[in-house]
Amino acid sequence: MKLLLTLLLIGASLGSWAQAKRILLTNGFLHVGNGETMESALVGVVDGKITMVQNSLATTINKKEWDTIINLNGQHIYPGFVAPNSTLGLTEIDAVRATRDFDDVGEFNPHVRTQIAYNAESKVISTVKTNGVLITQATPRGGIISGTSSVMFLSGWNWEDATIQKDDGIHLNWPSSTEGGGWWAEPAPKKKNDDYEAQKTKINEFFQLSSTYAKAKKTNVDLRLEAMKACFNGNKRVFFHADEIQQILDVMDFVKEFNIKYPVIIGGYDAYLIGKRFKDANIPVMLTRVHSLPEMDEDAVDLPYKLPFLLQQQGIKFCLQNTGDMETMNARNIPFLAGTAMAYGLTDEEALRAISLSSCEILGIDKKFGSIQVGKSATLFVSEGPALDMRTNKVSLILVNGKFEAVTNFQTELYNKYKKKYEEKQK
């Protein structure tokens, strides 16, 4: 069946497109994800893959080649945004213990895997997807090594369907060189962590044990050490959660010592202070939440807003992430973190890259995801206006791996339900 549609119909007619195999989006304002843009773009999708990205003015369309052609009327096309380092899908309601599946007992838990706990039917996910976030890294919390994350679609019948990259890396919470005193609002003393060296030694010992185990030919199976193996041959990334300068410098040494192929720093608040040495270490950063308060009284009031720009200027590879208070529901605001970074120094397309292509590069999935280029997965969305500004982020079409996704969720349903109540009342 061939369809020629304009976007006005999308919400209603999703059902009839479910089987679409050859989709052509016309007349869109394309944000590739790699820094480039294209007006009046044509984006062709066949069997879930992007097969064509061209300027419509220079191309003649053969309508017969497509079973679905959608005229975007100048709306914006974006690659699916990414929510790395998130508990999205691992919890539903923060306060209800029964719904929390991201933090297990133990200090070194590399064997604990998020992939199988990922709830593809999460109500929270349904509200995040509709703002353009289509990929997440389901990430465990707690302990020293929290566990192993997996990169997932915000879509799928089950976790198997949703998996993009199984067991992409382990998450290591680097000890803090300071230790929290823990008052709430009064000047809250934080002190030098006197156990810092001892805690580092503990991590060192675990990695030594793991690397010895990885090299050994035959041993009794140790689930934890087994899970570590892939960190040494580059099949798993090591995500170091670290913010302070002391931590970052120590991570740099640690990475060298254990010859870790794909290290990533999550947080990296102080990274801008190190500059060239850090750049040369070639460790990418998933930056601390842009919408957070400065660490110190004296920090520039807008320092967290400016951090992306500061790293960009120094040539440090980075992307944005969103961990913090209420991170699951807040994942839908990731576009606006990029928006703020844009207000504070990044160009529009640099800001976009920081939540799409750069994220995918750091996660190691950029061959298939992160930009709208021929050969990549058709995981993208269309917004009525610029998607990094909350006024104009209005998602009108979502494709995940070439399949149409609903642009509605239970919240829009409640909206319509009660709108109807008032409309009926007025009558």
Added chain:
Amino acid sequence: MRLLLFLLSTILFSGFSFSQYAPLNGVKDSKSEVIALKNVTVYVNSNNKITNATVVVADGKIVDVGTKITIPSGALEIDMNGKTIVPAFVELYSNVGLPSQGERNYSQRPQIESSKKGSYYWNEAIRPEVEAATLFDVDAKAAENFSKMGFGFAVTHVQDGIVRGTGALVGLGNSDTRKQVISSNSAQFYSFAKGSSGQTYPSSQMGSIALLRQALYDLKYYSENKNAEQSLSLEKWKNNQSLPVFFKTEDKWEILRAAKIATEFKQNFYFVGSGNEYLITKQLKEAKSTVVLPLNFPEAYDVKDPYLARQIPLSDLKHWELAPSNPYLLSAEGIQICLTSLGTKSPEQFWKNLQKAISRGLKIEDALAALTSIPAKLIGADELIGSLDRGKLASFTVFSSDPFLTEATLLESWNQGTQHVIKSLPSVSILGKYSLNIDGKNYQVEFTESNEKPVGKIQLFKSNVNTIGKKDTVALKMAVTLVQNDISLQFNCDDDNFKGSINLHAKISNNGSVFEGDGTLPNGKWIRWSGIKTTKTDEKKEPTTLKLDTTFIAKTWFPNLAYGYDSIPEVRTVVFKNATVWTNEKEGIIKDATVITENGKIKSVSTNSTATPTNAIIIDAKGKHLTAGIIDEHSHIAISKGVNEGGQSISAEVSISDVVTADDINVYRQLAGGVTAAQLLHGSANPIGGQSALIKLKWGHTPDEMLITNAPKFIKCALGENVKQANWGDFNTVRFPQTRMGVEQVFYDGFARARAYKEEWDNYSKNPKKAEGTPRKDLELDVLVEILESKRFITCHSYVQSEINMLMHVADSMNFKINTFTHILEGYKVADKMKAHGVGGSTFADWWAYKFEVNDAIPYNAKMMADQGVVVAINSDDAEMGRRLNQEAAKSVKYGGMSEEEAWKMVTLNPAKLLHLDDRMGSVKVGKDADIVLWSDNPLSIKAKVELTMIDGKVLYSSADASKSEERNTLERARIINKMLESNEKGEPAKPFVKKGRKHYHCDTLGEEGTEEENLH
């Protein structure tokens, strides 16, 4: 006067005398004694220092002091050789000889009622019945420590609770307890700290304030009403009312908080300070306050590691630098001060800090008065103590030289005529050169510096390994101990004679010229040795003199932390030209407009060319957007010590306005986000919480200046999971209510009681004579009555439609209106009912999923409520989001398609309406407060940045100033760190750094000190 001379040993070295009531065990001891101390320099009092004087002591008192004195015959005359005598200091804040505060009773289940037996006050933190004198026992060790500081008297009290009972004036000798108690009831002590009480109430500083006020009203009621219920606590308290009150504080703002209570009850409090009072000298001076200042100045930080050093808050660095100047800065303003040893770790530190305070400018006479006559006067004991004038108790301290001018040694402490030797100086001089004979070998030694701390060096001769016949001379330092007539020496010998430790001890004879004694050689051989003085050196006459510290000391900033001002910006006339103005009025958004502010108000808004006033600051706002300041209807910044008084289900008596602090950096950060006013709300831990503070974000101003004048009165109420303690763990199942059903009843009950209370008072005021006395004043019910009479408005934390509906019914049945539902995430379900009731909604743009009751929260809520005619605001409830409320407002354009103008009103005009402040704030209209923000862009755009924020006509933030302040922060930090490094290098004590945590109050933060648990809103 009896002039009898008793045995010399008794006079000088007996430490004991007994209470006059006690039966005698043994033979009668001497009762009186006369001693004349001759040739002394004496500080008779802080204004009178005399040299070559004589002090006559008899019967434990000063009989005479002066230069031309006839020494009574028979007096024991002692030549003091020019030593200095200083009156014994008076310590006002101490618990010497008393038990220290017990551990707080802790149980996992909350303790709501008092656990104390007896008919005492209902709250264990109110303990006026405690009398120090009934618990006092001489603590010889502590007394010795005080003596070494120069203190001879202390007012000691049990440091536990908010009302702590009475303190006793005691002498600090080590004799019989009964004899040491000079006055058993000298003063009362109050504080804001609840101490060891395990009761849930109060759990915050505002709760402590309310409790103290209620207790004082209860005291008044008790004193005036014969029929009042008996109370042991109130009875004792009533009897203590003539005693002075010392109020212990932990921060400068606490002094101002306590002062308000003093004013309310027409009392005078003396404040025991915390060391940062130099930041409120103006207020202290105006109020003619007296402050007892601690000398425990902060130690330097260890700043050798720059990674750690950079984390030390600038405020702490600045305080380190300024703290030693605290006594001077207050004294220089004419504020009456006392000094306390509170917090000083040792006598050495006390003296070092006292001298430091003097070196910073504190006058010696002021320092002395602050330690003697003033404290004596405050406790009404100046007849007996506080100076060495005739008739006063003979308690004083003897120093080797003037301790305020020189590095002196504290030698003796006299306690009511009894001498106590702290340190005896050697009676001979060994300074000079000696020739020693050690087991037949000859050595030359020399002693230098002072007899008190002699430095000894010995010359050794050792054959040179390389050149035969050549001897190397080595000067080796010896350990020397000189006590009276005994000398001991130790050195590790390495010469041709001996290898190893040589230990010598000898008696000194012939006025220091001969040593004779025994010792051991490295091989353990017991030998005799001797020494003869060959050259005599005189001791250095003048001890080291103290100098004024003239190094540059920075001025305080307003506030005294990063981004503080040198001086508070003034109100200026400002002309904004060519601006795009979001008026929030019928004019809508107007382009190329001129806005003029004058005297803190908006003077004109127009698109025509207007005459520019003289002396105006002219700002070209071309391409920029000018708006009214953002008003955050729900904020918890700038609050001290607790946002929740969760100890009881109703805590209407507490008020956030009592605990506003001006030192929160988030005030500045929110200014940088365009926020100019906020409602600081009590948390949501109980159904009827506490009163709000409505503030303007006037950075650099005092808490009182931040409070909006004549602000409408508000109170926070709350519903749902937080008030029924649903997420507080399995032990918090005691307090009523635990269900939504119970919540309703708490409201009905509270308001019913309030009605009855109102009636009682109405009846009383109609016919005061007939009534059986004034009804009891109840601060909690007073506030509930205000609500019933629509004189106080409710902002109610709420989530689900059932509870929202319920509370509107409660209010309707009592004939008042709920003013605002805050959070109100299911408001969209009952917006029609809300409109009918006339309540507004202040909500989040898109929060949900953080607890069960927000499962149906949708981001379309704001728009849907607005569509039904409800006045809707978007608030933060979060220090971070508070600085980008413009973005949050913009989300309603996305969710539901609200117009930009209406969206913008949700963070400006609408919160002003909800707070009943729209007659002065919320729009750019002539006559309204000049609370104005200049934006780089459309304020709802993601690209918008604040360029300038003005409050009441003062420019309190500009992005340009912020950059300058950043540089200034850096310079100031570097300057002080350098000073601190010098201190580190000198080996002065240093502490590891302490960094401010990044914690903030949210609705459900409990207690003064929370944990790092996740926040639930």
